[in-house]
Amino acid sequence: MNATSTPSRARRDRTPDAHDFPTRSYDLVKEFVLALAVVVVLTVLLAVVFSSPDEKSISLADWANKAPNDVVATAAGELAGTTTSAEYGPPYNTAGSGQVVGPLALQQWAGVRIPVDSAQDLVITPLRGVTDDPALTSALARWSAATPEHRQTWAATYADALAAAPDTNASAVPVVPAEGPVPVLTASFLRLARSGGLEGALDAKGNFYKGDATRGLLLLSDGAYLEDQARARNLGGDQWGMMNETGNYPGQPWMWLYTFWYQVKPFSTSDNADAQVWALMMVLSLGLVLVPFIPGIRSIPRWVPLHRLVWRDYYRQHPPR
Numbered sequence: 001m002n003a004t005s006t007p008s009r010a011r012r013d014r015t016p017d018a019h020d021f022p023t024r025s026y027d028l029v030k031e032f033v034l035a036l037a038v039v040v041v042l043t044v045l046l047a048v049v050f051s052s053p054d055e056k057s058i059s060l061a062d063w064a065n066k067a068p069n070d071v072v073a074t075a076a077g078e079l080a081g082t083t084t085s086a087e088y089g090p091p092y093n094t095a096g097s098g099q100v101v102g103p104l105a106l107q108q109w110a111g112v113r114i115p116v117d118s119a120q121d122l123v124i125t126p127l128r129g130v131t132d133d134p135a136l137t138s139a140l141a142r143w144s145a146a147t148p149e150h151r152q153t154w155a156a157t158y159a160d161a162l163a164a165a166p167d168t169n170a171s172a173v174p175v176v177p178a179e180g181p182v183p184v185l186t187a188s189f190l191r192l193a194r195s196g197g198l199e200g201a202l203d204a205k206g207n208f209y210k211g212d213a214t215r216g217l218l219l220l221s222d223g224a225y226l227e228d229q230a231r232a233r234n235l236g237g238d239q240w241g242m243m244n245e246t247g248n249y250p251g252q253p254w255m256w257l258y259t260f261w262y263q264v265k266p267f268s269t270s271d272n273a274d275a276q277v278w279a280l281m282m283v284l285s286l287g288l289v290l291v292p293f294i295p296g297i298r299s300i301p302r303w304v305p306l307h308r309l310v311w312r313d314y315y316r317q318h319p320p321r
Contacts, residue, residue, distance in 0.1 A: 055233070058226065060202075060216060064193035067225040071193055072173050073162050074223040075186045078118045080155035083222040086118035092218070093117070099275035106275055114214060119151070122219045126201035127188055136188045139181035146180075154180030237262055257281070 064071045077083040081095075089096030091113040098107025116122070124143065130136055143151060158178040165174035173190065192198045202215040220226050230236055258277060267273045292298050301307055308315050 058220065058229065059196070060193050060199045060220065061196045063220060063223065063225050064190055064198075067223070068173050068190055068194075069162070069167070070223045070225045071190050072186045073159060074219065075123050075189045076155050076159035076162060076182060077222065078123045078219070079182060079185065080152055080159050081119060082156065082159065083118055085116065085122075085218040085222050099272050101272065101275045101279045116215060116218060118218075118222075119155075122202065122215055123185065123189055126192060126198055127185060129197075129201055130188060130192060133188060135184055139184035139188070142181045143185065150180070154178070154182045158182040158186070238268065 074083065078086060081087070085092060087095045089098035090107040090110055093116060094112060097105065100106065100108075124140065127136060127140060146154070158176070158180075161176035161178055162174065165176050167174075173187070189198070192201070199216055202219065203211060203213050227236070231239065258281065261267045261277045261280060262273055267277055270276055287294070
């Protein structure tokens with residue numbers, strides 16, 4: 001016992017006592033205050049330089065009051081089946097093939113999970129909730145009694161006439177000659193949107209909690225107003241802009257890598273850029289996870305020993321054998 005315990009006791013005897021170390025006065029509160037002041041100043045400066053604007057959400061009523069022409073044109077496009085949502089494909093309808101990656105039809109595989117009939121769900125159904133409007137009731141009855149071909153012709157003709165009309169007053173809808181009930185339907189649609197009732201009529205459909213904003217967002221994105229607002233803030237798809245935030249909270253800076261790929265070919269000119277960028281990011285993410293197992297890449301720290309510069313004190317005290 002004595003023979004085995006002597007080395008341990010000797011090692012303990014050689015361990016310096018903490019009370020023998022030199023000491024000096026240290027103001028912890030002063031350091032905390034100074035550090036806090038520096039961090040606050042840097043935070044304010046960086047927020048001024050790099051923060052994104054705190055934009056208020058765009059409601060359908062705002063859209064209708066600020067761009068009534070766009071609301072009427074969008075409603076006519078929904079009735080004609082020519083808007084983005086009407087021709088998108090899965091998960092909303094079967095009108096398009098959706099995004100693909102080579103031979104992989106990803107959206108077709110997922111199928112129609114959120115069925116949306118643009119004309120019926122985004123325009124006609126909300127209008128059916130309007131009461132005490134004989135002209136609208138008559139227009140809805142005429143629309144319902146017509147064949148799909150007649151409906152499409154009425155809506156497309158009216159939409160073309162609106163597009164060809166001179167834009168002399170952005171706050172007024174141009175009066176253009178048109179057949180059928182579409183002018184009455186779109187005028188009533190604009191009044192419903194201005195009143196604030198359209199948003200509730202769209203969001204309440206098909207959801208127990210009456211808060212599904214899918215249809216309202218589809219309708220807003222089918223118009224030109226939302227894109228115009230984004231481009232005015234350099235947030236267009238080809239403007240390198242990126243903002244994803246709620247209220248005053250910051251967005252996700254890691255999303256810059258997603259938006260980067262949309263600016264370069266072949267993604268910037270591809271109709272399947274969404275799926276292609278997603279696939280590329282999955283490959284890059286998998287590569288990041290597998291870095292320790294990829295020959296060559298895993299040896300980069302040995303060839304470029306930056307870690308030795310960071311941990312130079314350690315390697316000075318523990319030189320490699």
